Amino acid sequence: MVDGKDKSSIIQMFHVHKYYGSKKALVDITLNVSKNEFIFISGPSGAGKSTLLRLLYLGEPVSEGQILVDGMNLSRISGKKIHFLRRKFGIIFQDYKLIPTKTVFDNVALVLEASGKKRKFIEKKVRSVLRTVGIEQKINALPPSLSGGEQQRAAVARAVVGIPRIILADEPTGSLDSDSADIILNLLKNFHAHGGTVIVATHDKELIRKAGGRILHLKQGYLHFPG
Amino acid sequence: MSTYYHRAVQDIRDNGFLSSVTIITIALSILIVSAFALFFTNANNVMNYWEKGVKIMAYLKPGTSQKNLHDIKRNIQEIYGVQDVNFISKEEAFKKLKKQMKRQSSILMNLNENPLPDAFEIRMTTSSQRSEKVEEIATKIESMPLIEDIEYGQKWLEQFTNIFDLFRLAGYTIGGIFFIATVFIMANTIRLAIYMRREEIEIMRLVGASEKFIKGPFYIESIIQGTLGGMGGIVALFITFKLISSTVENSFKYELLDIKFLSPEFYCGIILCSIFVGWLGCYISLKQFLKT
Ligand SMILES: Nc1ncnc2c1ncn2[C@@H]1O[C@H](COP(=O)(O)OP(=O)(O)O)[C@@H](O)[C@H]1O
Ligand SMILES: [Mg+2]
Numbered sequence: 001m002v003d004g005k006d007k008s009s010i011i012q013m014f015h016v017h018k019y020y021g022s023k024k025a026l027v028d029i030t031l032n033v034s035k036n037e038f039i040f041i042s043g044p045s046g047a048g049k050s051t052l053l054r055l056l057y058l059g060e061p062v063s064e065g066q067i068l069v070d071g072m073n074l075s076r077i078s079g080k081k082i083h084f085l086r087r088k089f090g091i092i093f094q095d096y097k098l099i100p101t102k103t104v105f106d107n108v109a110l111v112l113e114a115s116g117k118k119r120k121f122i123e124k125k126v127r128s129v130l131r132t133v134g135i136e137q138k139i140n141a142l143p144p145s146l147s148g149g150e151q152q153r154a155a156v157a158r159a160v161v162g163i164p165r166i167i168l169a170d171e172p173t174g175s176l177d178s179d180s181a182d183i184i185l186n187l188l189k190n191f192h193a194h195g196g197t198v199i200v201a202t203h204d205k206e207l208i209r210k211a212g213g214r215i216l217h218l219k220q221g222y223l224h225f226p227g
Numbered sequence: 228m229s230t231y232y233h234r235a236v237q238d239i240r241d242n243g244f245l246s247s248v249t250i251i252t253i254a255l256s257i258l259i260v261s262a263f264a265l266f267f268t269n270a271n272n273v274m275n276y277w278e279k280g281v282k283i284m285a286y287l288k289p290g291t292s293q294k295n296l297h298d299i300k301r302n303i304q305e306i307y308g309v310q311d312v313n314f315i316s317k318e319e320a321f322k323k324l325k326k327q328m329k330r331q332s333s334i335l336m337n338l339n340e341n342p343l344p345d346a347f348e349i350r351m352t353t354s355s356q357r358s359e360k361v362e363e364i365a366t367k368i369e370s371m372p373l374i375e376d377i378e379y380g381q382k383w384l385e386q387f388t389n390i391f392d393l394f395r396l397a398g399y400t401i402g403g404i405f406f407i408a409t410v411f412i413m414a415n416t417i418r419l420a421i422y423m424r425r426e427e428i429e430i431m432r433l434v435g436a437s438e439k440f441i442k443g444p445f446y447i448e449s450i451i452q453g454t455l456g457g458m459g460g461i462v463a464l465f466i467t468f469k470l471i472s473s474t475v476e477n478s479f480k481y482e483l484l485d486i487k488f489l490s491p492e493f494y495c496g497i498i499l500c501s502i503f504v505g506w507l508g509c510y511i512s513l514k515q516f517l518k519t
Contacts, residue, residue, distance in 0.1 A: 057433070059433070079438075080437075080438060083432070083435045083436060083437040083438075083440075084435075086432070086433060086434065086435035087435035089435075091433060091434070093433075097430050097433065098430075099426070099427045099430055101241060101427070102427075110430075110431065110434060110436070111434045111435065113230055113234075113440075114431065114434060114436035114437070114440050115435065119230070158434065162434075162435070
């Protein structure tokens with residue numbers, strides 16, 4: 001299946017390479033992700049997991065190869081259209097990437113404002129999402145005043161609030177205690193149960209064991225399918 | 228649009244210090260440019276007033292008869308370039324003098340006799356208000372019988388016009404320089420604002436904000452700053468003007484000078500210019516900095 005007509009697939013990578021100078025971060029990656037899959041990309045630090053995620057949302061361009069996301073060919077997307085691609089994703093960054101000078105509410109609301117939603121709707125929706133992730137009481141707090149677990153939950157809230165097609169999560173439980181990690185995992189599972197596609201990059205074997213799902217193994221830029 | 232405005236106002240509030248510095252900078256530039264404009268429009272008015280006032284006074288020998296007066300008036304009127312001729316009797320001239328000298332009029336009261344002569348006040352057509360022309364006409368009038376003396380003051384006026392033109396040119400140049408300087412200051416301020424918020428902008432992009440969504444508030448912010456700065460500059464100028472003009476009017480009792488503030492069209496134009504400067508500064512720095 002390399003023609004991109006497969007209706008059940010949402011992400012396709014064809015012979016993708018990524019180089020940083022002479023450093024090969026990703027080598028000849030060909031990959032198909034179906035709708036409503038829950039995928040783990042595992043591998044040691046430096047294997048290329050974060051790089052792979054960045055290529056999907058055009059955080060950086062590929063060096064070689066082609067990527068299709070939900071019918072969009074990434075090599076044909078101009079800078080002015082890139083937000084249409086980004087709106088397909090909810091991204092949970094390893095370093096959260098919350099705006100430190102804006103409240104939790106404003107951080108989460110940003111996604112909906114950017115897609116032109118009405119003020120009233122935004123107000124209601126953001127509140128309900130923050131309630132779901134369990135930090136409603138921190139709605140007016142600034143991110144630097146939150147604990148790591150709370151920041152992570154705010155980041156998850158921002159990732160799901162726009163009801164994206166796909167969630168990308170980079171080490172979502174990286175620096176969290178196991179209780180907080182469980183909460184995050186449950187939120188991702190909940191998103192998946194409602195029909196979303198989830199891709200999690202992690203070196204946390206414990207998390208993978210608890211969650212189940214398809215596992216892809218990256219090692220020094222090469223993709224290994226287990227089995 | 229309303230959410231852009233909302234965000235712009237919030238950004239101005241969040242970056243209070245930088246915003247105030249920007250607004251004050253614009254206000255000062257506008258103050259300087261409009262102060263020049265104010266000076267030149269007033270100087271221009273005075274010049275026009277004087278030019279309109281180019282006239283020749285022809286003083287008559289004492290005891291000139293009514294009939295002779297009529298003849299002389301007709302003769303003067305027939306000279307090419309003369310617009311109109313006004314007879315000013317010595318009584319009239321005396322009354323005017325007394326009025327002009329209000330407090331010191333007691334000096335005049337003590338005079339037994341009116342020392343002033345009868346006179347004709349001669350105005351030239353516009354095309355003849357040039358020094359050679361005026362001189363030519365004056366010579367003709369002076370050679371007439373019964374004219375004792377003539378008076379006109381075109382020569383120094385002409386020189387003054389040349390100097391004034393030079394000043395005006397300098398004024399335009401300085402105004403232009405300040406305009407450009409303000410655009411650059413504006414561009415730099417926005418650039419600083421973008422630089423300080425580069426992380427925020429990057430995050431906005433990552434969560435799917437369009438370029439329009441990111442840039443919109445910067446434009447609105449700059450336009451608000453341009454408007455406030457422009458109005459601030461004009462208000463500052465107006466206050467300065469009021470303070471100065473009241474002192475000037477106090478020392479010039481006889482209303483020799485009639486200084487006016489800029490016309491509403493003019494200062495609205497300056498404020499529009501200031502808004503444009505804000506927009507342009509924003510445009511330049513966004514063009515440079517927010518490349519994708
Ligand atoms: N911007 C970059 N410039 C240069 N090298 C990079 C850059 N990003 C990642 N790399 C390199 O690419 C490799 C893969 O990195 P990364 O994707 O972050 O790995 P992982 O997320 O699996 O730990 C590493 O060797 C890293 O040093
Ligand atoms: Mg990583």
